[in-house]
Amino acid sequence: MTTEAIQTVSDGELFIGGRFRPARAGAVVEDINPATGAPLCRVAWADETDLDDAVQAARTAFDEGPWPAMTLKERGELLIRIAEGMRERADELALRETLDVGKPITFSRGFDVPAAADLFAYYGGMVQQLEGAARAAGQSSFAYTRREPVGVVGAITPFNFPLNLAINKIAPALAAGNTVVHKPAEQTPLSTLLLAEIIADAGTPAGVYNVVLGDGPLLGGRLAEHPGVDKLAFTGSTATGKLLIGKAAGTLKKVTVELGGKGANIVFGDADLDAAAQAAFQAAFFNAGQFCMSGSRLLVHRSVHDELVDRLVRLAEATKIGDPREPETQLGPIAHQEQLDKVSQYLRIGQEEGATLRTGGRRPDGTDDRGLFLSPTIFTDVRPGMRIEQEEIFGPVLSVLRFDTDDEAVAIANGTPYGLAAGLHTRDLKRAHRTASRLQAGIVWINTWGQFESSTPFGGYKQSGYGRELGPEGIEEYLQYKTVFVNVD
The missing domain is CATH 3.40.605.10 (Aldehyde Dehydrogenase; Chain A, domain 1)
Structure with a gap:
């Protein structure tokens, strides 16, 4: 001690x-x-x-x-x-x-x-x-x-x-x-x-x-x-x-x-990619992903998929990980060993299911060997129905999926048993409100993520x-x- x-x-x-x-x-x-x-x-x-x-x-x-x-x-x-x-x-x-x-x-x-x-x-x-x-x-x-x-x-x-x-x-x-x-x-x-x-x-x-x-x-x-x-x-x-x-x-x-939740964060082709990347990073990795309203599923229009993923990888690999008491630290450890073991199991499951581990999935360099640290992890080539897309992982793990049409994005977003949080990024105001009304979630964020006020309620749909x-x-x-x-x- x-x-x-x-x-x-x-x-x-x-x-x-x-x-x-x-x-x-x-x-x-x-x-x-x-x-x-x-x-x-x-x-x-x-x-x-x-x-x-x-x-x-x-x-x-x-x-x-x-x-x-x-x-x-x-x-x-x-x-x-x-x-x-x-x-x-x-x-x-x-x-x-x-x-x-x-x-x-x-x-x-x-x-x-x-x-x-x-x-x-x-x-x-x-x-x-x-x-x-x-x-x-x-x-x-x-x-x-x-x-x-x-x-x-x-x-x-x-x-x-x-x-x-x-x-x-x-x-x-x-x-x-x-x-x-x-x-x-x-x-x-x-x-x-x-x-x-x-x-x-x-x-x-x-x-x-x-x-x-x-x-x-x-x-x-x-x-x-x-x-x-x-x-x-x-x-x-x-x-x-x-x-x-x-x-x-x-x-x-x-x-x-x-x-539980398995929040879908949708990025349409007309989104501000700088803002969307920052919001998506926070949505996935805030509190080391231990957030029931995390945006752990990122749905990206095919036209901007590669560019957005590249930006997220750069953000993830530049993340300051370490002693959570230090002001510059952005990502701390998983809260307890049992949870880290669960997250580690999902890292294996994702790769066995055929998803691509684009970055992360390991102990970060320079962290205390006794600490429960895990680097920000991004899976690409994720398909609807994979376990890492359907099940709540509750750790710093982001699953990225492609979509081509608005209807496809909404179907994927609503295609889990959960309905706690969702988000979307677009410059089109009509698309934003239309999509928000179709998402089966108790809270929807447009061009942001994780905003709360004491005066605004939240809670779950479905399970x-x-x-x-x-x-x-x-x-x-x-x-x-x-x-x-x-x-x-």
Whole structure:
């Protein structure tokens, strides 16, 4: 363990009922830095009894604590204080995200932390709009509606964007008046633990937000089927999402799932190739490709295919890869060994299927031998139906396909089980809007990729899930409606 790592990150415990504590059984595991292979710290490892404690704490806070008695104004002010606390500790949050995930510090500081804080502030400002409405009900009575919280929310989040994908659930859940039991990915818990501290310091009542660290299948499955949990919110793979939906069905709890993707990025023959190359590079390799909305399939019109690929190869081979704490680093390591093994398997599959490995697919020169690094990888001569074209790889791997007509491009883009994100590049405004309307995806980017705002929702079509996050639509997922009739005779 490096001296710097010891000074940077302290050991972590579970956060239950407003306090940090060890797991009941005393179990701990090491949290590993993917850039060096060295331990960062040790964290508590919960079992089902710890999770039951967290659910009970959330249940009590929702049913009996001061949280339900808070006014909308007080709740909104608390969320804004959380946002302010995150901004005050932004450097700490960004460093934890970088050390734990391996993403470059410029991305953690420039995107992850500001976007997460902004979302708390956005929902803090929205809280007082959660009013009901009066409805006509005849001469002898009147009716009104109430928008009420669902109850206890179980949030399960993945390893690639630990902070942002957690807050996409936590902020609207708290804004709506729910309490939360959060199960972050076991590989990347560090920013979540600091977030728990910030939430507590803002004055959030005990039990409103709880964190359990531990085995994903064990604790996630228990959270999904737990009778004390009223709503499940999950981001992760489609296969895991299907399992959790099945477990949640036994209690008929509300479920929203944001699942896998295989984003198609279409470059038409009239596109600005300089801009398209830059956007395609970011779409494929941002966060080392560990992005459910990555543009991992690049569909290029035959007339500009070779020129665009040449530009992308030059960008890939000039990429600065290495220590993610260094400001000039563009690409860090894969977040954990199991994921690197999966990506490496797909590199073999792609070549066995007949795709051409144009660049990458190896450990970059000059990187730490213990780190989980992989150079940006581009496959050409990819055909529809190949596994590398159909299946989510979740690594820095780009599959490039040719097309000849607009209809062919749309058919290829829509030809996977997924429908999370898509993009297109063209100078023709009519083509842009026409194509966007035909793409089966919850978010479409035109002449850009990866742009988000707190006010704009996203979510999946097809096997990329259901429900929406962000925007006013996001908070609706954590509310339920009640109608009250009053007899005035």
